[in-house]
Amino acid sequence: MSCSCLELVDPKEVKLDAVLSAYQGKKGVLVPVLQEAQEIYGYLSQEVMEKISRTLRILPAEVYGVATFYSQFRLKPMGKHIIQICLGTACHVRGGAKVLEAIEEKLRIKDGETTSDGRFSLEIVACIGACGLAPVVSIDGDVHGRLIPERVGQILENYV
Numbered sequence: 001m002s003c004s005c006l007e008l009v010d011p012k013e014v015k016l017d018a019v020l021s022a023y024q025g026k027k028g029v030l031v032p033v034l035q036e037a038q039e040i041y042g043y044l045s046q047e048v049m050e051k052i053s054r055t056l057r058i059l060p061a062e063v064y065g066v067a068t069f070y071s072q073f074r075l076k077p078m079g080k081h082i083i084q085i086c087l088g089t090a091c092h093v094r095g096g097a098k099v100l101e102a103i104e105e106k107l108r109i110k111d112g113e114t115t116s117d118g119r120f121s122l123e124i125v126a127c128i129g130a131c132g133l134a135p136v137v138s139i140d141g142d143v144h145g146r147l148i149p150e151r152v153g154q155i156l157e158n159y160v
Contacts, residue, residue: 012040012041015040016036016037016040016041016048016051019033019036019037019040020033020051020052020055020056023056024055024056029056030052030056030058030062030063030066031066031070033052033056034052034063034066034067034073035072037052038072038073038074042074042077042078043074043075043076043077043078044067044073044074044075045075049063049064049067050063076114077114077118078114078121079114079115079118079119079120079121080118080119080120081119081120081121081139081140081159082120082121082123082139082140083103083120083121083122083123083137083138083139084123084124084125084128084137084138084139085099085100085103085122085123085124085125085135085136085137086125086126086127086128086130086134086135086136086137086138087100087124087125087126088125088126088127088128088131088134089131090131090132090134090135091128091131091134091135091136092135093134094134094135095135095147095148095149096134096135096136098148098149099135099137099147099148099149099152100124101149102149102150102152102153103122103137103152103156104122106152106153106156107120107122107156109121109122110122111123111124119159119160120156120159128143130143130145132145133145133146134146135147137155139155139156139159140159
């Protein structure tokens with residue numbers, strides 16, 4: 001005899017429900033809720049933002065506005081490895097654009113894109129905070145400094 005009362009529950013949804021319960025009824029919690037939701041899902045889908053809107057009783061436009069205002073939030077799925085390349089002043093002057101070209105060539109993606117296998121996403125950032133090591137790339141938070149285009153392939157191989 002089988003029981004049809006058991007439903008498969010998405011563990012991510014359970015986590016999001018717990019986050020929303022913890023913040024429900026509190027003021028000024030949208031940014032931390034969005035941060036935790038993105039931590040759970042890897043990005044903020046329209047469905048997740050709508051659920052946040054409903055649960056916290058915040059207009060959908062406000063949720064979307066905050067999610068698009070801050071560069072930390074992603075509205076589409078990202079690759080397993082996030083590559084951030086700095087094109088701030090120090091990195092730009094020391095050849096950051098050439099390193100970017102090498103990454104784009106090697107992975108066949110541009111800024112804001114993800115490889116077809118879902119392995120890498122590429123983001124251009126204004127500063128990583130390691131100007132003394134310029135040009136700098138961060139992969140999943142690992143900082144690689146004093147880069148030259150010829151070393152890009154070798155570094156990426158460490159993340160395959």
